[in-house]
Amino acid sequence: MSDGNAIDRLGAGRDVDGIAPPTGVVTTLHELATFDGARVHGALHKLPGSRTVVCLMHPRQQVAHHPLIAYFLRMGASVWTQDTRSPNNDINLVHEQALLDVAAGQVFLRDIGFDSVVVFGHSGGGTLFAYYIEQAALEPQHRIDVTPAGKPIALAGAVMPVPDGALFLAPHPGQGQVLRHCIDPSVFTVDDPLSIIPELDMYDPANGFRSPGVSSAYSDDFLREYRAAQLRRIERIDGIAREYAAEAADARVRFAKTEDPRDRREALAPRVILTYRTDADPRYVDLTLSPNDRPYGSLFGRRPDLTNYGLVGFGRITTADAWLSTWSALATNADFQRCAAGIHIPTMYIEFTGDQAAYTEDADRMFAAIPAEDKTRAAVRGQHFGQALAIGEPTGYASAATLFDEWLAKRYDLR
Structure with a gap:
């Protein structure tokens, strides 16, 4: 269990001090066009003479200030940070489109002359890159050609360079699997x-909940029914999403035949899905479940009994496309374990021992699914966003950086 002296660890505690970058780094901003015509933005932190670049992305968050950027630069690698087309926005996050965003960055980094491109996926960035690597390694005609909502996606026509290596830090199983366990x-x-x-x-205390901060205790019968009911709720939302997607598809077909602007409007009009209360995984408050070093609470606060009712949470407002592509455990393709079967490049996988979103049993399955001959797994003390578990300990990021440094130096040309 976690140390009772753990520092401010949730919510505001996500901010973790890093280190200063080395001198001589030149930072430039870039706008890239994706294969399907979207615009994405990135920043290149270039070390003069550097031949290796580490690429940071996340499907739904900006990573421009990730604490590990300076660590990678001090290792001797340049760093590329990039947004998808929908940063900080769940409403239209379609993972298949995000793969085209990744591809634009990978092409850019090759075109400007880097010999080695290593992707770094933290949290949901892990599944994004696992999905990209899987699809990039396939012959174009074998890539996914429609989103889970049935919209055509142009992966087959896109240039998708395969990275030279992959670093994963606290990757969770995918947004859909996370929500599958925390939807109320x-x-x-x-x-x-x-x-x-x-x-x-x-x-409800009648079901085993105890005073906030004190570990709850749920019966096996309650947990069994709870997990089954979570899946039933997802199935119901899937049904709504598929109905909305079918209505839009029918309107597109009608417009193709009639060119009636009313059909065009119906095809474009979003039917938004509002999903209340998505901060309710029993593991947040019962620390005997999936035991590790984590503190009490969720990624969103020390009082999930309250944040569950608040505005912040996973997958709260989505389109049908985004729900089926990203948040439905039953429909999404962006599932780390599924995608991992396509990872054959050198891989380093580090988990945090106090993670509140990716548990040891997840890591066991996910790492085992990677067929790469050159793969390494390690664990360091820390919470999901790299916070130290106790006052005076190094941050999880600092501990992970030491291992990443050793691993990269053995495989790539670092300055």
């Missing part, structure tokens, strides 16, 4: 955030 199944009325099914409420 006790929501009774879909449009009422306060509606409740009492026997499925993990925050």
Whole structure:
């Protein structure tokens, strides 16, 4: 269990001090065009003479200030940070489109002369890069050609260079699998955030919840029904999403035949899915479940019994396309374990022992699924966003950087 002296560890505690970059780094900003015509932005931190670049991306968050940037630069690698076309925005995050965003950056880095391109995926960035590597390694005609909502996607026509190596830090199993475990199944009325099914409420003391901060204790029977009910809720939302997607597809077909602007409007009009209460994984408050060094609480706060009802959370507002592509555990292709079967490049996988989103059993399955001959796994003390587990300890980022440095130096040309 975690040290009782753990520092401020959730919410505001995501900010972790890093180190200063080396002198001589030249930073330039770039706008890139994707194969399907979108525009994405990135920043190149270039070390003079550097032949290796480490690439940071996340499907739904900006990584321009990730604490490991300076560490990689001090190792002797240049660093590329890039946004997808929908940073900090769940509403239209379609992972298949995000792969085209990754591809634009990979082409750019090759075109400007780097000999080795190593991708770095932290948290959801791990699944994004695993999915990209899997698809890039396939012959174009074998790549996925439609999104889970049925929209054509141009992966077959895109140039998708395969990276030379992959670094994964605290990768979770994918947004869909995370939500599958933290969506609240006790929501009774879909449009009422306060509606409740009492026997499925993990925050009800009658079901095993204890005072906030004290580890709860749930029965096996409760957990079994809770997990089954979570899946049923996802299935219901999937049904709504598929209905919306089918309506839009029908309108596109009609417009192709009639060119009636009303059909065009219907095809374009978003039907937004609002998903209340998605901060409700029993592991947040029962520390005997999937035991590790994590502190009490979720990624969003020390009081998940409250944040579950707040605005912040996973997959709260989405289109049908985004729900099916990213947030549905049953429909998404962006599942780390599924994608890992396509990773044959050298791989370094580091987990945090106090992770609140990726647990040891997840790491066991995910790492085992990687067929690369050159693969290494390690664990360091830290929380999901690199916070130290106790006052006076190094941050998780600092500990991971030492291992990444040793691994990279043995395989790539660092300045």
